Amino acid sequence: MTGGFKDKLGEGGFGCVYKGKLRSGPYVAVKMLSKSKTNGQDFISEVATIGRIHHVNVVQLVGFCVEGTKRALVYEFMPNGSLDKYIFSREGTIPLGCKKIYEISLEVAGGIKYLHQGCARGTLGYMAPELFYKNIGGVSYKADVYSFGMLLMEMASRKKNSIVPTGCTTQEFSHMYFPIWVHGHITEGKDIEIEEGTDEEKNIAKKMIIVALWCIQMKPHDRPSMNKVVDMLEGDFESLEMPPKPFLYPQETLVVDHGLSYDQTYDFTESTSSFGSTINEHTPLNSV
Ligand SMILES: Nc1ncnc2c1ncn2[C@@H]1O[C@H](COP(=O)(O)OP(=O)(O)OP(=O)(O)O)[C@@H](O)[C@H]1O
Numbered sequence: 001m002t003g004g005f006k007d008k009l010g011e012g013g014f015g016c017v018y019k020g021k022l023r024s025g026p027y028v029a030v031k032m033l034s035k036s037k038t039n040g041q042d043f044i045s046e047v048a049t050i051g052r053i054h055h056v057n058v059v060q061l062v063g064f065c066v067e068g069t070k071r072a073l074v075y076e077f078m079p080n081g082s083l084d085k086y087i088f089s090r091e092g093t094i095p096l097g098c099k100k101i102y103e104i105s106l107e108v109a110g111g112i113k114y115l116h117q118g119c120a121r122g123t124l125g126y127m128a129p130e131l132f133y134k135n136i137g138g139v140s141y142k143a144d145v146y147s148f149g150m151l152l153m154e155m156a157s158r159k160k161n162s163i164v165p166t167g168c169t170t171q172e173f174s175h176m177y178f179p180i181w182v183h184g185h186i187t188e189g190k191d192i193e194i195e196e197g198t199d200e201e202k203n204i205a206k207k208m209i210i211v212a213l214w215c216i217q218m219k220p221h222d223r224p225s226m227n228k229v230v231d232m233l234e235g236d237f238e239s240l241e242m243p244p245k246p247f248l249y250p251q252e253t254l255v256v257d258h259g260l261s262y263d264q265t266y267d268f269t270e271s272t273s274s275f276g277s278t279i280n281e282h283t284p285l286n287s288v
Pocket residue numbers: 009010011012013014015016017028029031059075076077078079081082274275276277278280
């Protein structure tokens with residue numbers, strides 16, 4: 001199917017992805033999962049669940065392979081590749097305009113909202129309350145909201161949420177960490193710099209950033225549901241409330257005179273979907 005794994009599309013947290021072609025004609029992306037500890041039956045049950053997910057903004061699973069300890073997932077092929085090449089300008093690529101980026105962010109949010117609603121399938125009375133009432137301790141849902149917030153921040157600002165170097169002072173940290181910087185900037189009533197951006201585009205970027213700032217609140221409880229995120233993105237910029245200043249670490253771990261202390265971390269690892277990529281790559285929580 002992959003012709004000997006010769007066309008590597010990329011690599012994610014779960015393994016490498018190769019381009020393949022089904023005998024019936026269409027191209028596919030084959031994700032080779034790193035060595036699995038679960039048995040084949042568990043994998044097939046998980047795949048059966050994922051296979052029931054159908055949404056225009058969620059890549060469709062079209063098949064799977066199990067052979068010994070090897071596992072592979074087969075997805076429909078996305079010819080345009082990863083979003084990052086359309087957000088950050090690189091040689092040979094044309095970055096998308098502000099409105100298009102906004103539309104894509106809305107569609108991504110719609111896809112995650114669908115996944116969160118789909119995960120709550122079950123019979124009322126047997127379903128755990130946190131699956132039904134998403135606001136009571138649904139940490140896994142809110143972890144996805146955080147990841148989406150980081151992505152949204154990157155999409156609006158065209159800046160990578162890069163890791164802040166260790167050893168910097170709290171003041172240096174506040175200037176270097178974009179979400180904190182931009183929070184101060186908007187609170188002071190300043191515009192978001194967009195090259196040749198119209199007023200409408202500046203407002204769209206501001207709206208995306210305010211929603212992103214809500215999504216990346218330190219406490220999961222303070223983050224909105226994906227339902228609310230979609231509403232906020234679709235609504236007017238003027239009707240949005242400014243969120244509290246974001247923190248990258250739980251506040252009690254900040255040691256003001258000696259830079260940052262990393263001894264307590266927050267568990268953001270639980271996730272219901274594969275939208276965890278931004279968190280794995282760009283937050284230092286996993287690197288401490
Ligand atoms: N369906 C697909 N069609 C085309 N390319 C794909 C497809 N799925 C993945 N890729 C390519 O493979 C890369 C790795 O994808 P993968 O889904 O494994 O990881 P990720 O989403 O980048 O991160 P994570 O594993 O943390 O979710 C992507 O960045 C993309 O370039």
